[in-house]
Amino acid sequence: MRILRAIFSHGSGRIGGVIVGVYLLIAILGMLGLTPHNPITQYRVDRLHAPNGAYWMGTDLFGRDVASRLMAGIGQSFTVAFFSVAFATLAGTVLGLAAAWLGRRWDGVVMRIMDVLLAFPAILLALLIVTVAGPGTWTSIVAIGIVYTPIFTRVVRGPALSLKAREFVDAARTFGSSSSYIVTRHLLLNLVAPLTVQVTLALAWSLLTEAGLSFLGLGTQPPAASLGLMLSDSRNLMETAPWLMIFPGLAIMISILGFNLLGDALRDILDPKMRRAPA
Amino acid sequence: MNYLMRRLATFPLVLLGVSILVFVAIRMVPGDSITAMLGTEAGLLTPAQRDSLAAYFGIDQPWFIQYWRWIGGILHGNLGISVTYGRPVLDVILERFPLTLELAVLSMIIALVVGMPAGIFAATHNEKLSDLGVRIVAMIGQSTPSFVLGLLIIYTLSAGFGVLPAMGEFAPLWQDPLRNLSQMILPAITLGFAFAASVTRISRSAMLDVLSDDYVRTARSKGASARSVIWRHALPNALIPVVTLSGIEFGYLLGGAVIVEQIYALPGLGRMVLDAIQQRDYALVQGSVLFIAFNFMIVNLLVDLAYVALDPRIRLGES
Numbered sequence: 001m002r003i004l005r006a007i008f009s010h011g012s013g014r015i016g017g018v019i020v021g022v023y024l025l026i027a028i029l030g031m032l033g034l035t036p037h038n039p040i041t042q043y044r045v046d047r048l049h050a051p052n053g054a055y056w057m058g059t060d061l062f063g064r065d066v067a068s069r070l071m072a073g074i075g076q077s078f079t080v081a082f083f084s085v086a087f088a089t090l091a092g093t094v095l096g097l098a099a100a101w102l103g104r105r106w107d108g109v110v111m112r113i114m115d116v117l118l119a120f121p122a123i124l125l126a127l128l129i130v131t132v133a134g135p136g137t138w139t140s141i142v143a144i145g146i147v148y149t150p151i152f153t154r155v156v157r158g159p160a161l162s163l164k165a166r167e168f169v170d171a172a173r174t175f176g177s178s179s180s181y182i183v184t185r186h187l188l189l190n191l192v193a194p195l196t197v198q199v200t201l202a203l204a205w206s207l208l209t210e211a212g213l214s215f216l217g218l219g220t221q222p223p224a225a226s227l228g229l230m231l232s233d234s235r236n237l238m239e240t241a242p243w244l245m246i247f248p249g250l251a252i253m254i255s256i257l258g259f260n261l262l263g264d265a266l267r268d269i270l271d272p273k274m275r276r277a278p279a
Numbered sequence: 280m281n282y283l284m285r286r287l288a289t290f291p292l293v294l295l296g297v298s299i300l301v302f303v304a305i306r307m308v309p310g311d312s313i314t315a316m317l318g319t320e321a322g323l324l325t326p327a328q329r330d331s332l333a334a335y336f337g338i339d340q341p342w343f344i345q346y347w348r349w350i351g352g353i354l355h356g357n358l359g360i361s362v363t364y365g366r367p368v369l370d371v372i373l374e375r376f377p378l379t380l381e382l383a384v385l386s387m388i389i390a391l392v393v394g395m396p397a398g399i400f401a402a403t404h405n406e407k408l409s410d411l412g413v414r415i416v417a418m419i420g421q422s423t424p425s426f427v428l429g430l431l432i433i434y435t436l437s438a439g440f441g442v443l444p445a446m447g448e449f450a451p452l453w454q455d456p457l458r459n460l461s462q463m464i465l466p467a468i469t470l471g472f473a474f475a476a477s478v479t480r481i482s483r484s485a486m487l488d489v490l491s492d493d494y495v496r497t498a499r500s501k502g503a504s505a506r507s508v509i510w511r512h513a514l515p516n517a518l519i520p521v522v523t524l525s526g527i528e529f530g531y532l533l534g535g536a537v538i539v540e541q542i543y544a545l546p547g548l549g550r551m552v553l554d555a556i557q558q559r560d561y562a563l564v565q566g567s568v569l570f571i572a573f574n575f576m577i578v579n580l581l582v583d584l585a586y587v588a589l590d591p592r593i594r595l596g597e598s
Contacts, residue, residue: 113296116293119293119575120297120571120572121531122531124534124535124549124571127552127556128568131557132307212537216541216553231427231430238430238437239434239437252427253424253427254422256422257419257422
């Protein structure tokens with residue numbers, strides 16, 4: 001509750017929070033199928049209709065309602081973004097904590113594997129994984145999750161290493177606390193703040209990567225709707241039906257903006273060291 | 280020096296990891312490269328013809344022998360033969376690389392030329408309306424995917440001015456510089472916009488940090504002019520995070536900008552890798568991924584070395 005109040009008293013946090021909130025609502029409606037029209041029904045007589053009262057954002061080449069497809073697409077993008085970031089957070093936290101706590105050889109092995117993953121450009125690694133496993137929602141989730149795991153591993157390992165050397169951890173050991181208790185209680189709980197910031201920013205990257213994969217035809221498969229796919233389909237009709245490009249383009253942009261603003265606000269609130277220097 | 284040696288010593292290890300990962304991954308893609316290369320005509324091959332093709336490309340052997348041969352070849356500067364191009368992989372990569380390099384350099388120039396002054400300006404006008412303006416534009420820039428911006432640029436040009444970006448046959452820089460720049464400028468702006476936004480944000484916050492440091496206050500109280508405080512005292516220290524960010528971003532751009540190359544129909548490294556993955560061109564995918572990873576590591580190393588040049592207090596490799 002306190003954190004929510006802090007977000008809403010922070011300038012960019014308020015804007016970011018509202019944007020993310022509205023998108024979440026749209027995503028849920030889109031996933032539940034509560035859209036103005038059925039997103040895959042083709043109203044052939046109304047093909048390439050400009051935005052009007054019946055079709056708020058117009059229709060596409062097949063006469064499908066753009067607004068409904070946008071809602072379904074946001075639902076799809078958010079599903080992929082949330083699950084892939086959850087995957088990366090979980091895997092990265094476990095690996096980072098293991099590397100920091102077990103140290104020595106474990107640390108070396110885990111971090112070298114992360115170096116290997118980091119040496120790949122993000123979109124290429126995702127492309128490779130998607131091509132191996134075949135495109136689809138779950139593949140996108142795993143591919144994007146793997147791509148961002150090294151970042152979470154690093155975010156966790158660094159602070160965990162310095163926490164491990166602190167007196168209160170030594171004290172807990174002297175009291176006879178078990179390793180698992182110390183790791184979860186003393187390390188993990190102290191990492192919640194940097195992780196929260198990272199999760200918010202990773203959601204923005206993940207939305208971007210998902211849209212990119214779909215744009216290349218390797219994400220969500222038609223006829224299901226996705227923002228990247230809608231944008232890619234709009235390319236040939238840009239001049240006759242610009243609404244096909246403008247709405248999905250803005251939808252992607254604003255969603256990423258929302259998470260970026262929220263992430264910045266959280267960083268200001270949760271990490272006093274990163275707070276803007278006084279004027 | 281010691282640090283440099285130790286960093287260089289980890290290179291082969293990471294590259295070995297990359298090579299194993301990509302080697303295994305590309306072989307897990309369903310389908311084989313001969314069918315992918317010949318399409319429906321592959322059905323016309325007699326088993327003997329198919330075998331001899333497989334032997335020619337070296338894909339008739341068990342995977343560990345293929346891997347061993349590949350690694351052995353690399354050590355002799357031979358990355359294998361591309362199935363789709365019928366030419367040595369290294370030649371194909373080196374043919375595409377200049378475009379990717381040029382695009383990365385142009386985007387970085389745009390990012391630094393626009394982003395650094397904007398960031399410094401915002402920092403020196405902290406909390407004023409102009410600072411807010413710069414921050415809003417930077418935030419929007421950072422949130423605009425390159426493919427959205429690319430499509431918007433193409434749309435604005437064609438709907439507003441009736442012109443299309445110069446596409447068609449790609450003209451290399453050294454053959455027709457003017458035509459080349461006319462083809463490269465829009466992709467470079469597309470990539471440079473978000474890059475410039477990141478540079479703006481990082482130089483603003485780095486500058487703000489430095490401006491509140493004691494030594495800057497000392498310089499001010501000694502009567503140094505505002506200009507001298509910013510340029511001589513503050514900027515060199517504020518550069519470190521800017522160098523890190525630009526270096527990492529540049530390293531990624533050297534891996535090819537798949538989507539922007541796709542939008543502007545540019546024959547760069549990114550599209551080549553995408554095509555190679557889809558064509559199951561094992562040798563080309565392996566070779567180019569290794570090439571990209573190697574470049575990325577070199578750029579990262581250079582970034583670390585740049586720290587030392589910028590800040591003599593930093594001693595690399597000491598914990």
